[in-house]
Amino acid sequence: MKIRLLIAAFTACLPTSIAWDPDAGLMVSYTKSAIESVSSTSGSYMERVIDGDDNTNWVSGSCLPNFYMNRPDVNVLFGKFHEGKCAVNGVDALNMDHVTDGTPYTSFDVHSFNKSVFSLTLDSPTILHVISLSGKYNDDVHLYAVASGSKHFLQAIGTSSNYQNVNTFPPNVSITAIELVSNSSFNINELSALAENGCIERITVDLGANKHVGTVRTRHWAGTNSTSHLVLMLSTDRKSWKTVAELDPNTLRAITTSVSSQVARYIAMEYTVNLRNYNKVYCYEIDAWDEHGAWGPPIASKPQTKTFRELLGVNGIWGWGTQKYSSQLTNDMSGPLLYNKLASHARNYHNLNWDVTDPDTDPEYSEMAAGRGTQA
Ligand SMILES: *[C@@H]1O[C@H](CO)[C@@H](O)[C@H](O)[C@H]1NC(C)=O
Numbered sequence: 247m248k249i250r251l252l253i254a255a256f257t258a259c260l261p262t263s264i265a266w267d268p269d270a271g272l273m274v275s276y277t278k279s280a281i282e283s284v285s286s287t288s289g290s291y292m293e294r295v296i297d298g299d300d301n302t303n304w305v306s307g308s309c310l311p312n313f314y315m316n317r318p319d320v321n322v323l324f325g326k327f328h329e330g331k332c333a334v335n336g337v338d339a340l341n342m343d344h345v346t347d348g349t350p351y352t353s354f355d356v357h358s359f360n361k362s363v364f365s366l367t368l369d370s371p372t373i374l375h376v377i378s379l380s381g382k383y384n385d386d387v388h389l390y391a392v393a394s395g396s397k398h399f400l401q402a403i404g405t406s407s408n409y410q411n412v413n414t415f416p417p418n419v420s421i422t423a424i425e426l427v428s429n430s431s432f433n434i435n436e437l438s439a440l441a442e443n444g445c446i447e448r449i450t451v452d453l454g455a456n457k458h459v460g461t462v463r464t465r466h467w468a469g470t471n472s473t474s475h476l477v478l479m480l481s482t483d484r485k486s487w488k489t490v491a492e493l494d495p496n497t498l499r500a501i502t503t504s505v506s507s508q509v510a511r512y513i514a515m516e517y518t519v520n521l522r523n524y525n526k527v528y529c530y531e532i533d534a535w536d537e538h539g540a541w542g543p544p545i546a547s548k549p550q551t552k553t554f555r556e557l558l559g560v561n562g563i564w565g566w567g568t569q570k571y572s573s574q575l576t577n578d579m580s581g582p583l584l585y586n587k588l589a590s591h592a593r594n595y596h597n598l599n600w601d602v603t604d605p606d607t608d609p610e611y612s613e614m615a616a617g618r619g620t621q622a
């Protein structure tokens with residue numbers, strides 16, 4: 247009867263027109279405030295990482311076989327001509343800038359009387375993972391890596407590779423220069439290389455202003471074996487970055503990462519991409535809040551006004567763990583006696599459906615008293 251009254255009262259108070267809001271009380275993510283923007287090292291659909299949909303994604307471009315050549319951030323030979331790093335044994339250096347200009351559609355003619363030699367000196371000894379050459383040859387061109395005190399022959403590239411991109415994977419040594427040697431003149435369309443860090447892809451969300459960042463939620467599954475390493479980074483100026491977490495690129499579901507609370511305007515995910523042809527990485531969603539996360543600051547606690555007896559109910563009918571009714575345990579300290587002192591401060595309850603199949607049904611306690619059990 248009491249329950250019926252309660253349900254009736256509850257139903258009467260509910261306005262019928264209010265729609266259920268499953269996100270009621272959630273804090274709006276910094277990436278959903280309309281002043282933010284997204285950029286990435288390559289690829290398409292980058293704005294999908296802030297579209298509020300965990301199932302839409304940015305996809306990066308590919309570094310290999312040679313799509314990285316126009317990217318100064320990963321191609322360590324990009325623009326080296328303009329730093330005076332290129333040399334040729336002939337007299338004519340016209341158009342030598344075409345060797346490191348980031349496009350295979352411009353070329354430089356290397357020609358000397360006997361032997362044609364082109365060399366590119368690196369800023370400092372560097373481990374190179376990949377050297378990419380595209381050109382047109384009249385005879386074999388030998389590719390060398392010059393290391394301290396030694397010259398490593400890497401590959402002979404012949405006329406059958408004309409106008410194609412040829413990738414060479416040098417040994418794990420610090421290289422000081424790259425040399426191309428041929429008995430005939432040849433054309434270099436582009437010479438590029440990936441260094442020790444290999445191919446890096448980064449997606450960056452600009453929050454539009456400095457914010458207190460303490461929680462970052464990401465759905466960042468990178469693709470099957472697409473990447474060896476994934477880090478979460480924060481920055482206030484986009485120049486100096488702080489790595490705040492290492493993430494598992496194989497995690498399928500979205501994860502929430504607590505980071506030490508700090509001021510940041512830029513949030514970046516940096517993927518170290520495995521060096522395979524046409525390999526790409528993905529990111530699905532990036533959200534951020536302060537240290538209180540999506541739920542906001544905790545509500546301040548206040549003293550409880552109800553007594554312990556009003557709050558706590560104890561199921562005293564069944565002697566849990568003993569396979570007996572508690573009434574059968576009265577002489578046993580594992581039974582009700584164990585809780586006697588505490589129980590006097592609490593209410594005693596058992597489930598309604600132990601007695602009745604429906605709250606409207608009479609449990610017929612008189613029947614129970616007569617040893618025939620309740621209605622249920
Ligand atoms: C070309 O080779 C010949 C014979 O090896 C040599 O006599 C000549 O000096 C070389 N010319 C140049 C420009 O190196």
Ligand SMILES: *[C@@H]1O[C@H](CO)[C@@H](O)[C@H](O)[C@H]1NC(C)=O
Nearest residue numbers: 373374375417418419420442
């Ligand atoms: C390359 O060599 C360095 C030091 O010589 C070593 O630490 C590194 O593990 C090597 N890398 C690979 C891929 O073998």
Ligand SMILES: *[C@@H]1O[C@H](CO)[C@@H](O)[C@H](O)[C@H]1NC(C)=O
Nearest residue numbers: 385386387388427428429430
């Ligand atoms: C140039 O010709 C000489 C003599 O035939 C040969 O030994 C050498 O390997 C050739 N060099 C290249 C780069 O093909």
Ligand SMILES: *[C@@H]1O[C@H](CO)[C@@H](O)[C@H](O)[C@H]1NC(C)=O
Nearest residue numbers: 470471472473519520521522
């Ligand atoms: C993952 O990719 C790396 C680099 O491409 C490769 O060496 C490795 O064998 C791959 N692992 C698996 C399990 O496919």
